[in-house]
Structures are given as structure tokens and as C-alpha cells.
Amino acid sequence: MKRKLLSLLVMMAAAQVATAGVTDKMLADDATTPGDVLTWGIGTQGQRYSPLTGINEKDINRLTPVWAMSFGGEKQRGQESQPLIYNGKMFVTASYSRIFALDAKTGKKLWKYEHRLPEGIMPCCDVVNRGAALYDNLVIFGTLDAQIIALDQDTGKIVWKDKIADYQAGYSYTAAPLVVDGLVITGNSGGEFGVVGEVQARDAKTGKIVWTRPTVEGHMGYLNGKENGISGTLNATWPGETWKTGGGSTWLGGSYDPTTGLAYFGTSNPGPWNSHVRQGDNLFTASTVAINVKDGKIAWHYQGTPNDGWDFDGVNEFITFDMNGKRMGAKADRNGYFYVIDAKSGKLENAFPFVTKTTWATGIDLKTGRPNFVPDNRPGDPTAPDADGKKGKAVFAAPGFLGGKNQMPMAYSPKTGLFYVPSNEWGMEIWNEPITYKKGAAFLGAGFTIKPLYDDYIGSLRAIDPKTGKIAWEIKNEAPLWGGVLVAGDLVFWGTPEGYLKAADAKTGKEVWKFQTGSGVVAPPVTWTQDGEQYLSVVSGWGGAVPLWGGEVAKKVNFLEQGGTVWTFKVMK
Template identity: 65%
Template sequence: MKSGDLFRKVLLASTISLVLGSAPLMAAVTDQDIANDATTPNDVVSYGLGLQGQRFSPLDKLNTETVKNLVPAFVLSYGDEKQRGQEAQPLVHNGKIFVTASYSRVFTVDAKTGEELWQYDHRLPDGILPCCDVVNRGGALYDNLFIFSTLDAQLVALDQDTGKVVWKEKMEDYKAGYSNTAAPIVVNGKVITGVSGGEFGIVGKVEARDAKTGKLVWMRPTVEGHMGTLDGKDNGITGETNKSWPGDLWKTGGAATWLGGTYDAETNTLFFGTGNPAPWNSHLRPGDNLYSSSVLAINPDDGKIKWHYQWTPHDGWDFDGVNEFVSFDLKQTDGKVIKAGGHADRNGFFYVLDRTNGQLISATPFVNKITWAKGIDLKTGRPEYDDANRPGAPSGADKGQSVFSAPSFLGGKNWMPMAYNPNTDL
């Protein structure tokens, strides 16, 4: 360890051998490498172990019988408790581990020894407004770049070998409440990510940039009424202005894309979840408040929305809708296979949709108690609200009356990712 480092390394010996084993040195990360990530256990080059987000590994050496044999190989610390939380998924390539940490930092270490190779500390300005901690959930590898987002709403590309900045682009103005904590993904040469800041009156969006240069290709707002762009030109308004928002509230409607997205190559579709609408108090904004608390199916070539499904219309509980949408093939009893996607929402329901058109297939409670809704109507796809358990106007006639909400705003499932096993369909 280098003298004076606050940084000590962490991984498990058996995990290192499983991932690195006899893997040869590899060249720059290509689109094909990313497409094959779920089936190539010698490295991990994308968030979610494959762009579909299934987080399934074909490795079989680590199982219920051998897991007891895991022992620490080295330990990695990102600093003391002042450095706050750690929520990142590491990436592994060319014998290196790349991992982000709190306060927009990046560490790269030798995957076998844990020796620090380089560290990048993004210079954060005063006045950043991170909503819910100063964490980062990971980066993306492409070519010889490591790309990640920062708390002052920038996207930064570093040289994998040296940690030097290759390009850096401003996504939005941090002074207006924007930040970013999500791990970007790379699809066909474009790095794609969203923004954070839904508690501060921002407008959510998804944007795609040339992964090698950082140049903006397209941008798609996630609140109706806002104009998208493609190659610097207008590319159509998202939805219809004021269709589901009163007055001017659509101008600061939230719907932040703070957890990032997934991608399905079979349908050539991005799936991005959106956060809660703003302001938080639902009595101030009657209507469905599109496209908050939803999943958006987006064409990665031009940023156009193919379809959407809203998990919690007129969200009054801060359930968001950002949890990952995982693509999988749903096998029916009659032998038919549906191209489906699964989503465990913070509102307590597990949804299965047809990922080609957004049609609801099922919505099943996965928590013991749900009070905000009596169920989901499978014909309309809409919740059957229990209005007595919606937080009301603080100045209304029911002021002082308790409202019991389950799940809580932290959700039946928070941001922590789920996984899908294609061998067992679980």
C-alpha cells in the first residue's frame, strides 16, 4: 500500500479467481464486449452484468456448497465515516478493478493484489444539492475510457490506464438543483444516463452522448411539455403540454432519472424509470403528472419514447418509479414465450409488462401490507386507490388526522438491484 493512503482494498479471493482465473489481457472495450457481458465471466464491463440488468453469472464454481470457502484476499476502504455511503458496482477489465465512491471519486486497483493504480477526485464546487446522500453507483467502460457522473451534474471520461481526464461535459446546472449519482450505460457507441434532483424542482431527462467524445447526440425530457433534441435540433415535445399537469407545474415537474437504465437488444429499447413528481404534496398538482413514477421505453437511436407505463399515477407517497426494469422471456403454460420485463416498485407491487408495447401482464403484491391501493386493475393498468390513505392538504379540513402509509417512502424495494436467473426463471 502506498504510504499515506486512506484507501485499503476489498474483494474476495475466490471471486478474484472466478473472474480473472486464466483470463488473457484484453484490448479496449467494444460494443460487442458489452453485448456479451452476461456470458463472459472473465470480466465485468457493464452495470448490471449485461445491459438487460439480469445480474446473472454463468459461473458455477461459487454455489451454495462452496460459498463457505470464501475468504478475504484484500480489503478496500474509501476513507473514514466522513466519506458517507458506498453504493457502487465495480467493473473489472484488463486485470483492473474500477469502482466509484462517494463525493465523485474513482479508484482503480490491481485485481489480484489490490495495489492502487490510480485515483481520481473530482473537484466539487460549493453549493451542490445532492438530495439523498453523496454516493455514486458506478461507471461505464468503453474503448479505453471509464465514464462516470458527478454530484455537480457532469459526465467525465477518464483514461483507464492513467486516470487522466479525456473529456468532461456539463449535463445541467448544479445551482438549479441538478446532480447525478447513476451509473451510465453504453449502447452502440453512445453513453446514456439521466439526472438526479427531483426534490428541487428540476426536470428529469435521459441523454445520449458519443462515448468517445462526449458530444451530445440526443436528449429526452421525462416531463410532458418539454422539447427533446437530436443532433442539436428540436426532436418533438414529450407528451402533451398540460395534459396531466395543472398550470405551470410541468415546468418544474421532477421525474428525475436518478437510477439509470437498462437496454434490450432484441427490441432495441432503452428502459428508464422516473422519480416522483414535484412538488411532493399531491394536492397541489391534480392529474397523473406524466411521466413521473413511470418506466419509459426509449429508442436509443433518436431518443423518441416508444411507450410508457406509469406505476403510480399522481404519486403522493414519494414512491418514485426508478427501480430497474429487467428484460426476460416469460414462458407460458401453452408454450408461448412473451418478451417481458419485470419491475419491483417501491409501491409494493411486482409488475410484469410486455416489453414490446408496455401492456400490463401482472401486478402482484410482494410486501405484507399495502395501504395506498387496494390492488392494480389488470384491464386498465391503474391502481385502485384507497383515498383515505393519501396524504392530504396540510391546511385542509382533515388537518391533524393521521395517515398510515405502507410501504413507506423508502419502499417495498428501494434502489438495491434485483436479479433474474434464466436457468430457473426466478
């Protein structure tokens, strides 16, 4: 009798553990608990590093698909989602604001939620979704019509939902939310439509908004429904009323470092692209903004491209790491420069190009933190005396506006001390045009054509030393790289538009494995353990901004097929 009672108590305790839900501590420990993947970035710092070594160079020739699950239907397009794994389930989002719950071991579909999108949504760069967030027994994700929705992990039923912004004004949402201390923190998308960037924090269990922080100077922030100070100083870096439609969207989402208590969000281009109508630095666009998660106030900012005239944006992820006994942050910017910044103070420590050609600046002044601009490489003013009023002087700029690196997240290995950066070599012809703001309409004021810089490659996976700026090794790719990176033990994993998931030695760059997924990979891989075995997953499905905006580059990859499949692998014994 005692034995049966003890067995029953053990079973009850195990059931309670299994259904306890995701806690703040579990999220904080995600990077060091490889039995699950609870956050976008495999840890709130975003390092995308796993200590697992069950998949290694010795055994990788036996790495084999164990299941594949199709998203199905006609809704293909770009698949940029990073899966999450918890309690034996995989949660993975898909194009057109869909989310699936799967059995992580078999791929069996447990439930699907398909958001009903209204007519007239305006995503600039494909109908993508980059992933979800987990908290308690909720899985939380955003939609293309700028809503945030919390679903029950077991049933897929809606628990709460809220509106982030007005999709009819050009807002959308594509990022994975960030959860910190019981708050679900989101940005917004829509920088090409004259929106105003913002970071919002809600109670993760109820959806009730706690604070908001605009990322364009002059707009008011709120805390618990009360005014909490404007961002920056009105008209300090924006002329007239241009700040009212200033862009600066926070479309890639954020990272968080528990040692600083700060959330880090990158901000997008200022609006419009035509920089001559908004003279000034245009804070806080094209920047990294560090926000105190307790009150939503900006602790510091660093602007990579003041008065951005090339759509270089600044939204790329800020990954925190330890270097020389200090907590630092690293960012590979679309403008072609790699920045190393003190994560607590925002002081620039180092900056160097990570691509072969940057025509807009000759370098970064480490004392002032400002770029050394090349004035002749800024697109001309269409209203200048030597222009015809319809088109300003065209220039050839590198990188192109799709960037030295775009949405595809890089990874960091504390074992090698290297960052693994999926980069691209391309330029653009760009010119300015007159523009007037109209709600919900594109707000560019520029024209462009993307062109590759070299005949033999566009993409390059580069292993970069943040201390020296030196490239330890690189692997070139004919098509542009658009998928993220994972480091697992001594191996680096990444995907290519040609459909391959690849692996290389993290120290040497020697390629050791590849698998053809059937469609381009534009998403980051993940790895975890279950029942004592290590699994590796990636979403395959060609799309994103390149086929939509890529000019001559898009023509080079127009043979690629769309798709929508989750592939999962393990080493077969």
C-alpha cells in the same frame, strides 16, 4: 529465427487484444462472458446473473478474503458502487465522486481520480455513487455536481467531460451510465428540488451530445441539436405551469434490451410531494419509460403511481427476461407492487404486491393498468375547508416512502425462473403542507415519519415467481436491506446493514455462508474469473437514505459504523 518471429507476432497480437478497448459487442455479450464485468447489472438487461459455478455450496466454506482495499480519508458515508472488471483492472467509484483503478487480483491501487466538488451541492439522499461505465479505453462516471467525466483507463487522466445539468438548481448525478451502440446514456437526480427529469445520450468517445429526452410532459427533446418533439402533450396531465418544476428525475440509470432496441429508465416522484397542487396523472413521473436509443423518442410508458402523493417514485430498475416465449420486463416498484410488462409494447401482463401491506391501493387493474386507489389513504389537502392551512390530514401509509424496494437492484436467475428481491416492511405517517417553488430549495410540501411494521424484522430477501406472484422463499433481516443482489450459478449473494455478505441456495433459500465486512453493505456484489479462478467482490460502507431519512427506523440502526472498503474473495484450495 522463424520461431522467434512467430513468438513476437503472438506477443504483439496478445498486446493488441489486451489494449483494444471495450467494444459494443463486448458490452452486448457481458452477461455471457464471465471473465469480466463490463456493465452495471452484469449485462445491459440488468439480470445480475453469472453462469459461474466455481463458488458453490460444496466449496463455499473455503470462500476466503484475498484482499481488501480501503477508500481511505475522512470521506466515508454510503458506498453503493458496483465494481467493473476489465483487462485485469477493477474500476470502482466511491462517495464524494471518487473513482479508483485497482489491480483486480491483488487490490493494489493503480490510480485515483477525486472530483473537485463545489460548495452548495444538493444530493437528497447521501453523497453516493453507484458505479461507472466502460467504453473503448475510457471509464466514464458521473458526479454529485451533475457532470459526466471520461477518464483514460490506464492513467486516470481526463479525456473529456461535460455538464449534465445545473447543480445550483438542485440537480445532481449518482447513477452508473449506460453505454449502447457507442452512446453513453445518462439520467439525472434531484426530484426533491423541482428539477425536470431527463435522459441524455452522448457520443461515448467524444462526449458530444446526440439526443435528449425530458421525462416530464411538455418539455422539448432534441436530436443532433434540433427540436425532436415535446414529451407527451402540454398540460394534458399537469395543470397550469406545474410541469415546469415537475420532478420525474431518472436517478437510478437505465437498462437496455438488444431485441427491442429500447432503453428503459424509471422516473422519480413528481414535484412537489403535495399532490393536491398538481391534479392529474403527472406523466411521465413514477413511470417506466422505454426510449428508442437511435432517436431518443419515447416508444411506450407505464405509470405505476399516477398523481403520486406518497413519494413512491418509479425509478426502480426494469430487468428484461424471457417468459412464456416472450421478452418481458420486471420491476419491483417502491409502491410495493411487482410489475411484469411486455418489453416491446409496454402492455401490462401481471402485477401483484411483493410486500405484506399496501394501504394506498387495493390492487392493480390488469385491464387498465391503473391502481385501485384507496382515497382515504391519500394525505389531505392543507387548504381544504376542514384543514388549518398549515397541515393537511395525516394518514398512515404503507409502504413508507423509502419503498418496498429502493435503489438496491434485484437479480434474476434463468435457471430457477425466480427474481430475488431485497424488500423492506415499513410504513409512514405522512401529511401535506403548503409549498412554493424556489430554485435550488427543497420542493416537498410534506412531512413524514418512517415506522417499522413489525418488531422482529424490516428487511426480507424474497425469491419471487413472476408468473404467479408467489414467494418461493424469504430470508428476514432485522435491519432494512439496502444492498443489491447477485445470482452466481446456484447461489444468491447479498449484503446487510449489519455488515454481513451472505449466500443462500437459489432454489431453497438455505443460508450457506456469511462474512462480516466491518460496515454495512449497501452495494451489489459481482463475480468474475481471472487466471482460471473465480472471484467475488463487494463494496462495504454503511450509509444511503436510511440513516438520513429513516425516522424511527434510523434510530434502530444508529449503532452501525460508516466505512469504505472493497472486499474480494475466492475459494482457497
